[in-house]
Amino acid sequence: MVVSKTKYEASEAEIKELFSLHKVGNVTEIATLGDGEFNAAYKVTCDDGVSYALKIAPKEGSKVLSYEINMMESEVFWYTQMHEKTDIICPKVYAFDFSKKVIKSNCFIMEMMEGEPLWAMNFSEKEYENVQRQKIGMLSKIHRITNDRFGYMQMGLMDSWYEALKYMAFSLVNDCKELGKDTPDGEKFLSLIDKYEKLLREVPCRMVNFDLWDSNVLYNAGIGKICWIDPERGFWGDPVADFITLGPGQKSPLSDKQKELDIYNGMAKEKIRLTKETEIRYALAVCYLALIEEVEKYVRYEEDDPTYIRNTVDARDMYDMAFGIL
Template sequence: MIKSKTKYEASIEEIRELFSFHKLGNVKTIAPLGNGEFNSAYKVILDDGKSFALKIAPPESATVLSYEKNMMESEVFWYKMMHENTDILCPEVYVSDFSKDIVKSNCFIMQMMEGEPLWAVNFSDNEYENVQKQKIEMLTKIHRIKNDRFGYRQAGLHDTWYDALKSMAGNLVKDCNALGYKTPDGEKFISYIDKHAKLLQNVPCRMVNFDLWDSNVLYHDGKICWIDPERGFWGDPVADFITLGTGQKTPLSAKEKELEIYNETAQEKIVLSRETEIRYALAVCYLALIEEVEKYVRYEPDEPNYIRNTVDSREMYDMAFAIL
């Protein structure tokens, strides 16, 4: 598994006992699963040949960011939302265990989905374009799921996107300060949230994934499957364009093709305008602030991922601040 300070290392005994307690069967083999950098994940095969995915949150002793506390309960919730409101292919959760009795951290057991992450598949240009189209259509489906309050379920909801985004950004700045670091860019970002308060008070409240990178989408037999919706929140649907097309370091205006595909099946169209550009740039700033602060709790300064986060966040801030 990827090296990270937040990962829970479960023993074979814990996993065996967990599966036995929940009457799923006898564990035969256990193997690390996926490239995530926060939770631990295992592929568990039983002696009857059935296979499951087990996901475990960081231990209570791990230093995590404010919004990441109890994030696993939210992940289970977002899977439920997708199963109940869309036809998106995603794992079924069989058991949620937040008791910490056997495994000493929150965990859940879900359907083991077949396939490889999109980045690992050798697509032709046409195939890749088709898969990205499917991905965008998935977003139009979750953006039909509405709520009347904004933000992270696990961190408290707010009446407007302005209030939620200001709180989300403020919590990260507080996290950064508590870790002994300053974030002038984070403070600047909050000043831009205030500058655009009126605009942000009129944003629709929708299910937002905010993490639909190619690593969180599996491909098998022509179909794509969505995994890891844990970083979802109720908020501005424009924020989900970050992972599309040219990625997080380019403005919304660089994603006209993606907007066009989105608007073909979306109930509510997203039109490129000065307003949507500002909303998008603020979402980019939020991702930049996450990357800036999370490196302090996840990695050591000489590790490649620490350096990656530093460079990424700088480029995102520079692009977004130029718009704001």
Template sequence: MINSKTKYEATLEEIWELFSFHKLGNVTGIAPLGNGEFNAAYKVTCDSGDSFALKIAPPEGATVLTYEKNMMESEVFWYKKMHENTDILCPKVYVADFSKSIIKSNCFVMQMMEGEPLWAVNFSESEYENVQRQKIEMLTKIHRITNDKFGYRQTGLHDTWYDALKSMAGNLVSDCKALGYETPDGERFIAYIDKHVEILKKVPCRMVNFDLWDSNVLYKDGKICWIDPERGFWGDPVADFITLGPGQKTPLSSKGKDLETYNETADEKIVLTSETEIRYALAVCLLALIEEVEKYVRYEPDEPNYIRNTVDAREMYDMAFDIL
């Protein structure tokens, strides 16, 4: 597993006891799972032959960002929303244990899904196009799930996307200062939120994943499976275009093909206008600010991921500020 300052290191005894208490079976094998950088994850095999995925939140007292507190409860919520409202292939949650009585942190046990993350698969051109279409169609499905309040469930919801986005950005700036750093770019982002208040107040409230990177999508036999919806929020559906096309460092106008594919199956079309460009650029700023601030709690300054976050954030800010 990737080194990270937030990962809970479970003992074998804790995992055995958790599975026994919840009557999931007698554990016969435990192995680290995935390349996540925040939670700990394990593949747990039982004497029945069944395998499960165990996910554990950072330990009590770990330094995490404001929006990351109790984020695991939100992840379970988003899985439930997808199962109840869509046909998207994603894991079933068997047990959610937030008691901290056995494992001393929030955790849940879910279905172990088969497949390789998209980045690990050597696709032909036609296979890749098919996978991209499936990803975009998954977004149109979650964007049919609506709410009347915006923001992160774990930090409190707001009446408009303007209020929610300003709160989300404000919390990140406060987190940054509490860690002993200034973020002039974060302050500038908040000023742009205020500048575009009228646009943001008109944004519809939809389920947004905001994390549909290739590492969070598994592939097997032509089908894809969605994992790790933990960073989801109620907000602007345009924000989900950050992971599509050429990625998060290019404007929405560079994603014409993805917009066309999206609009083929979407109930509400996303049309490329100056307003949608602004909404998208503000979502890019949110991701840039998250990457900028999270590096201080996850990594040491000489680690590659710290440097990656620094470079990524700078390039995202520059692109977005040019639009805003």
């Protein structure tokens, strides 16, 4: 079991008061929900028999990374974007509360979705292929959602992907330094962003999820469809970045994902071709994920925690693969 330093532990009284305040219902049952390592989540059932998911941002005073500050407001925004602009199945948000008056942290109440996370399913080969097509189809839909400024909304948007990615990376390097740690790989990544400035300034601005792991997708066996949850780590940026979670995963180059690219291009309005330029854009996105994993371990876990060790190994493998391309 992963022990996180950031999770808010809400009391029964707090949850009941929150649901009453927002006129959602009278709470009869509360249970912890999910295996997330950052936010707290609860399944809350009311006296009408309806269950809801309550999600709570990290507790007051928790050490979080720069881009994670006020990230929950971004999550509510991304759910709204998907409901308004796509037919992607994802939870409806019934109420959000960023006042910190009842629960002393940002929180929101959303629809409790049916299904199990993909990692928990025992799919046949055919079922697995169908689910992967659905995942890729969801990405093709969010990539139709455009903006004219880049980056995380909670950090301030920039005029180009070059400026946004550099600021996102610089903020993590700075977070690392403030924690008393050095990140030579992070510094190297910053120099590579400058090296490819011209290319990055030409990148289109799209909704990017950047977190489409199997733990963030539920499978509803009754209807044979998947549901998208936890989009809080999304940003406005390079759609190529979303291929990190597909196929053989984050430690493999884009060239190992031709099958996924072909499926995507069969669904997408704007195709993503495997070129030297897209390989570079993808490798820079992998570096960014590696930097996140490298730095977040210092604020989330103790050094002997298996997840701390996992992050260390994953980041090293991602850097090595990406630096080899760049």
